[in-house]
Amino acid sequence: MTITNEQQIDEILNRGTITEILPTKEDFKKVLLSGKKLRFYIGFDATSPTLHLSHAKNIILMEKFRKLGHEVIILFGDFTARIGDPTGQNSTRKQLSRKEVLNNVKKWKKLIEPLMNFKEKKNPPKIKYNSDWLSKMRTEDWIEIESKITVPRLLERDMFQKRISEGKPLFVHEFLYPLMQGYDSVAMDVDVEVCGTDQIFNALVGRDLMEKIKGKNKFVVAVTLMENPKTGELMSKSKGTGIFLNASPLEMYGQIMAQPDEMIEILFVNNTYLSLEEIKKIVSGNPRDAKAILAREIVKIFYGEKKAEEAENEFNKIYRDRQLPSEIEVFEIEQKKYPVLDLLCDSKLASSKKEAKRLIEGGGVTKKTKDNEEKINNWKQEILLEDNMVIQVGKKKFIKIKIKVK
Template sequence: MDVIINKNKIDELLTRSVAEILPSKEKLKQKMLSGDRLRIYIGTDATGTSLHLGHATNYMILEKFRQLGHEVIFLIGDFTSRIGDPTDKTATRKKLTRKDVVENTKTWLDQIRPIINLDNRENPVKIMYNHDWFSKMDNKKALELAGNFTVQQMLERDMFEKRIHEEKPIYLHELFYPIMQGWDSVEIDVDVEMCGNDQKFNALVGRDLQGKYRNKEKFVFITTLLENPITKEKMMSKSMGTGVFLDFSAEEMFKGIMNQADENIYQLFVDCTYLPMKEIIDIRTKLENKIADPYEIKKKLALEIVSIYHGREKAVKLFEKK
């Protein structure tokens, strides 16, 4: 499939649900306008059986890249999840067995199928597993990778500083996690890594390694996190089992969206629906000026999201019941 150069689509792709692009949005835009075919990946660790709406934002963007002709990769972190990403954790994650990981990922592809075309043959999505390379990595290579970074660099992370302050343990294997996630970029030889802001540190480690081992600049494409704008708490968490999950029934999904705080409405429209931004901004204006009922707007939000995963007919029936 040839790369499609559509300035309007590129502008929206680099703006909607985007928190930051490193080294710069303009540099990535120029790369895309040049017609270069980019290799883009997003990785997800197998810490739970269900993916949530926060993950969906990334896959929706990944599909937009695919439709423009770029090569996209869905990486399942079936090896790194057994270490446990310390990101945003004030305590060590529970270690998973290989059996746990396999069980957790059984239905993942079915969960994302409504938002990313896994059956397209002209420009197929590649599914990869980092067990394929980490299970073959020897101690010599692991120590070589560790030699690219200092303990001080790893300990700069907020969650480690907090644990030190609270006198909670930090295990050596947790310091290796960013390096291992970073090595994924080198193994896949990517041009762009997509991630949430909570993964920025790990993605930048990968940017360093890609430069050192491939002499190649990697873009870090950071998407917005679904978090409450007032409390700053995450709306969704796979490892904690909170939020609206993609394997929910239509009824559970509708109810889960209706249970979201009113202040979450705008971002959920932006990040989790296909409504045009002009319409979403109009909704926000009406809410801010108190000329729209948040309950009714939330019903519309639930209608849009449930339609994506369960079809319009089921969504309309639930909408009319409420």
């Protein structure tokens, strides 16, 4: 028997992470209240070596269903990843090798461990790989599946239409991606698929297949993609808005602090365990303070209380109090006299002499010893270096000098 406490169920269904339930939310709630143990799954294509907070939110949601007593499966799309979901892609994805994919999967498993109790004995989450069935299927199996779905049904996808009308190539293997994702549901005989709103089409193809092959009504639970409500953009590494699970505590803390204010509430709702009431109170205050609470809460989930506190102190030291960070990269030298342009380049504080010159002229270079701090204004000078002297460039870049004894 599963937990059928209506308040608990409502908290999950209405928190904000879930945006749509198909065929209906009412039907789904009824089944959850019935006490029937359901089999949930969510799939991830391991196309990149890391995960961000939008993935984490999905695992957190799955863990909530697991704690209600339901079976949950984290499906690594190690097979589908090799093709790549064409969703949202303007061009055909590069196909990955099996080795690349398995390498990504390995890293992912580690990253989600803090979010889910993999050690629970009674009802542990399951991990599956879709290569287990997809790679074994033969032409005949595909004909069987393909005879259940029409071409116009697949062409309905606006993204396909868009690519075709723009004259961009859409290859047949991409066209079959929805069928592969759809067949995952059949192979695992699931009751519920949890997926991002961008995956609803694929999940519904799976719903069709479940109905036609197993005569079963599969629920599709669509979850938010946590877009920025102002720009509509998703978390993105290239745009500097990502919060990645492989970041160090300090990096993660910093990535959260770097988020625009409009993301604070979204991140609280989806990536912390605070109640909606508490969240409301926090976000109504000063955004900087709210963000600091958010950052500490999230880092805590992945690294524990102590590391979160350290990350916070460290972050404040560097960015708020402008103090030196506790750990600074060491630059070892043999000679004590160094032309300043060479020093900045050799220690990687500047990428060229031109940049070094510009930094100095802009007043951004400082040399610090235990007792003294001094701006370097003349780019032609040679600096007399000493052990533990720190050279700082801008706000964030530091090196500590270590004199190598010959």
